[in-house]
Structures are given as C-alpha cells and as structure tokens.
Amino acid sequence: GAVVSQHPSRVICKSGTSVKIECRSLDFQATTMFWYRQFPKQSLMLMATSNEGSKATYEQGVEKDKFLINHASLTLSTLTVTSAHPEDSSFYICSGGLNQETQYFGPGTRLLVL
C-alpha cells in the first residue's frame, strides 16, 4: 500500500509556542490530505481537509487561525499549531490516498504542551 510519513513522531513544547507537523506522501501524489486529532480512548476526529494549492477546509469548531494548514505540494501538507496550550495536547494523524475512498494514514504525532 501507499506510504504516508509524519514528522516529528512526538514533540514536547512550552505553552504559547508554535509547533509544525509535516505529513508526506512518499510514493504517491495527494491533491487532498486529511488531518485528524485523537484524544485518549477516543476515535479520530477530523479537523480539516487539506487541498493542494488552495485553502484548507476546516470542520466546525476547529479554529483555522490556530491550526494553520499548508498544502504547498502534491506530497507535503503541514499543520502548525499556533500558540499551543495544554488542551492542544493530543495525537495528530494525517492521511492521503491514491483515491479518496482508500486512505493511507501516517504514524501520528504525539504533541504534549506543558
């Protein structure tokens, strides 16, 4: 299957700082990628749809100014958590696919905000 990578795998930061998470499709091109957030013992919650060359589409309740998404190329989407706070601590996962009904997920990024 297709491979999606994320970097970093885990990050610890101080409250108020910004953190960038990269999502790369290694062996395919993805015009659309999805970003999810997962809290302990819960399911994946879709945050936004990342579209190459255009603005991301955010789910209701997700602040676009806080979670900046950039999809500058067909193989890279980035999620920047700006002015992170402890409540932003979570597991962030991205996905992309050769076609939209089959998604391949990254390994996730564990964010801990102190």
Add this chain to the structure above:
Amino acid sequence: LAKTTQPISMDSYEGQEVNITCSHNNIATNDYITWYQQFPSQGPRFIIQGYKTKVTNEVASLFIPADRKSSTLSLPRVSLSDTAVYYCLVGPASGGSYIPTFGRGTSLIVHP
C-alpha cells in the same frame, strides 16, 4: 454521510475466528465500505475494502449482503497481535467528495 454503528468492544481467544459487524443503513449507491485497524499510538492501517458480496485478502474477509446495509469483517484464527480497534467507514458520499469520518470503532481484545 452514511452513519456507521459497530459494537463498542469484543473479546476473543487465540485461534478463533472473529466477526465484527457494522451497520450502515443509509449507505448510498456509490459508497464503498472500508475497514481500518488501529493499534495504540499508531495511525489506522487499511485492512480491506468492498462494494458488494465478498472480498478476501491475505488478512481478512469482508462480507456484504445484497442490501449493503451492513457488512462483516472476518478475521480468521486471530492472534494476540490482532488486539486493536477496528473501524468501519463508508464513502464516498453521493454527489460530493469523500470525507473519511470515523465512528467509535470496535475494540477487539484477543486473550491467550
């Protein structure tokens, strides 16, 4: 979007066959059914996908009845390493682009 309903949890023992059923009563004509597996602190992994009847690959089988209002993921001879959360997703939504949305999933625990 077609909503999915799965059992919250299941228990099994090594070597047994496990069947996890997902209900999707309002599935659309052009929707596919896809199952993913997720281990703790990892991203979901694609298991199998189908549209109708039966699909089999090296790890699982997917049974879809004629009305497509449900589907059953079958894991033959499970091992301890199959302990994970299994998600059933339905899409793409008719008339629009696909937004993969996860339900609560089924937590499978395989006992020795």
